[in-house]
Amino acid sequence: MHSVRSTAEQPTAPGDHSEVRSLTAAARRVRQQALAAHAEAAEGILAANNEARGLVLLELDLHGLHAQEAIHALQLRLQLLESQTGDSQIRLQPLRVIVGRGNHSSEGEASLPRVVASYLTGANYRFNVKGGALDITLKRPAVCQAAGTHPP
Secondary structure (H helix, E strand, C coil): CHHHHHHHHCCCCCCCHHHHHHHHHHHHHHHHHHHHHHHHHHHHHHHHHCCCCCCCCCEEECCCCCHHHHHHHHHHHHHHHHHCCCCHHHHCCCEEEECCCCCCCCCCCCCHHHHHHHHHHHCCCEEEEECCEEEEECCCHHHHHHHCCCCC
C-alpha cells in the first residue's frame, strides 16, 4: 500500500489520465484486500470469544468487535434462534449478549452497549442490561413474521 501512496503523491503530467486511472484501480484493490483482512479478523475475534470458550447457543460475546460487525453477528444469532420455532427450550430462555463495559475503550465509554441497545430497540426486542451484558427476550414466531425478522 505504501508504494501505491508514494506513487500517487508524485505529480503527473497534465492530461495524463491513464496514470490516475491505474493508481485509482490499485488503491481500490488495496482497499478490498484491507476490507477482506478486516472481515477475517472480525470472524477470528468472534470465534475466539465464543466457540473457543465453549459458549452455548444462548450466549454471544461481541466485545472486541466494531459496531457494524457486532450488529451483523447479533442479527445472525437472532435469526438462527428464532428460526427454531419448534424448540420451546430455546424460545423460552433469553439470549445473553456480552458487550463489555468499556474498560479498554479509547475514551473509557463503551460504544458497543449503546449501539446494540439501539439496534434492539429499533427492532422491537425487549432486553435487560446486566453489567456488560444484555439479556434479550426472543420474539415469538407470530411476532417475528409480523416484524419481518423471521427468516424465510
